[in-house]
Amino acid sequence: MTLEEMQYAKLVGTRQAIKNYNAMLNCESYKVDTIFSCLPFEANKTELTFSGCGALNPFQNDPKFQSFGVGSPLLVNGSTGYLIGPGTRNYIAKPNMMTIAPMIQMKPEYMGAFKTSYGLEPICSIALPIPILNEEIFDNIIKSDKDVNLTILSLVGREKVGEITYADVWDNNFFMKFDSKACQDCEECKAIDYCPTNAFIIKDGVISAINRSRCFNCGTCVRLCPDAFKLDLKSIEFEGSEIPIVLRQSDRFGAIKLAEELKQMILKGEFLLKKPTGTLDFAESIK
Template sequence: MLNRSIEEINQKISQGEARVFTAEEVTRMVVDGEKPSASEIDVVTTGTCGIMSGTAALLHLKVDEPGSFKKAKKIYLNGVPGFPGPCPNEWLGSVDLIIYGTAHSIHDSDYGGGFLFKDMVAGKEIEIKVESTHGEIIESSTTLEEMGTARMIGTRMAFKNYTAFVNPDSKPVSSIFNAIDMEGPFQGLSFSGCGELNPLQNDPVMKTICMGSRILLNGSEGFIMDHGTRSTSKKPNLMLTADMHDMNSHYLGGFKTAAGPEVFDSVAIAIPITSQEVLEQTFIKNSDIKLPVADIKGRHLPLTETDYGKLWNGTESRPTYYPEKCINCATCLVKERCPTLAFNQGLNRKKCFGCGMCAYSCDQGTFEMKTGSVELEIEKQIFDVPIACRQSDLKRAREITRDLTRRIEKGLFSIYKC
């Protein structure tokens, strides 16, 4: 049986000879009756994109000239509160801070840390407001390019196991797990996860994905710091970091939910094929991956289960927009509900996340999208539940996976040895 070292694989990468396939491509081979061999594949690339609430940014930025204030007591970027420190930077005119992707602006309830991070990476000017320990108010502005340090840290990202949610009751429920108050009973289902493309689905025991492994986080090359918070052997996730200066704003952003703005990120990880055993872990299909379905009011109490084949296979990644069907409602539910602010007098496809909320909300047929539905058996009753909201974007996940694939093929990305 073939056993290959990481050094051998990296040598092939450096020579531009590595044979690289995405996890979806490998799975399609298996579905088509082929038997992929480790002698024919050097690297399998994986990826995911979705809401990752544990996202934060560690920043160092200039606020004013040295000597202008002693130290910051409070700081806001575009109205989003950060936490100054731990270094006080006395009299330096600059601030070290950490800011959460889930933080909410004090000025705009729809704007939060995720939207701020996207604006920063896109090169937009960011408004700064500092309240010093002596009560002075200092206002200025900056850009990401001017920040000395801007490092994203994801305390828990790329979960292997997710949970889908429904509301079995008639009263709507507000939650971060749906873009709007979830209607019921069983009026819609929300879910996360990119199924067979997801990194930890393709290396479930983390044989090749480990602390120190190189990754792409929102297009920036970073690394795995450790297991993420709340990670267990049965439900693993990852703690990741990368420099925000090298990120691509397309891969990250804010996502409005019924309980306030969240943050989404994109991650890609390479799996070196050191043996046939490692390769065969990547044969997993969407239909093989079970997904618990829970009451949105009690997320740890599954009602039943489904699988990613029922949620992703045969669906569309983006809506089709028919502006001629729009009747200009006094209150446009699509504009009001769109989690990434992609609809405003037209559909901004670059901002679109493919969540499906537009097609779910508009009853005029202005938006059409095959998001599918799923049959759930709960207490011996069958419910046909439409997919109301996807909190993961398979299209972006595929794009960042292809990005990683190209870098490896060009010899620009090497594999870390666990």
């Protein structure tokens, strides 16, 4: 059965648009299979992965939820839907949202599965308009990535071990480039094996192009084959050592693209701003 054959199909997202997540560091002496790495996570604080789009996050732009709430319209994977309320495992320091939207209008390039060394994780893209109702909202919107903290957690145990900002990981380094001429006929192509979204177009066993509707710009291929794939993944200073970033589990390029789609829909009158019907009430702590 396909979506076209369904009379009714809606997607409910139970925990989305978390107010930025964390960076992960494996402080143990052994590798770990985890949802925070496409390959087994290397040991001894030798690599870093992270999630979150930094200054683009709606909860970052309006941390007091003055411009949106229950019933606010938004885009879910390109489809117009609504904010239902706080999502699962929400609390005031890390708010998230629950959403609903028609599946038939969703665009595949904004959704799907992301393969990690511990299994599949869902991809879902949210764009939410932030009306500038007052100076406080404006002051938050103009903040940049350097104003948004990114907590570093120990992979095992989840203790906080450090803190950087999103400016340390994002710096107009959103789009991965591929040079097909540099792609050699290797006996084994680890980039193909470990691409978390199966984004490669293969011809005669060799990568001939990138399926941009699938590519998440995560950087896994750059890590495995830096000759053919180019992307500044950056690195951070931690305890006197330079630690490379090996995976981004948020697609800043895709986020900007979806936000621009929402902007154009608003300008054309295809997406109407509405007052929320209720406020967002988040838990004071996680139980």
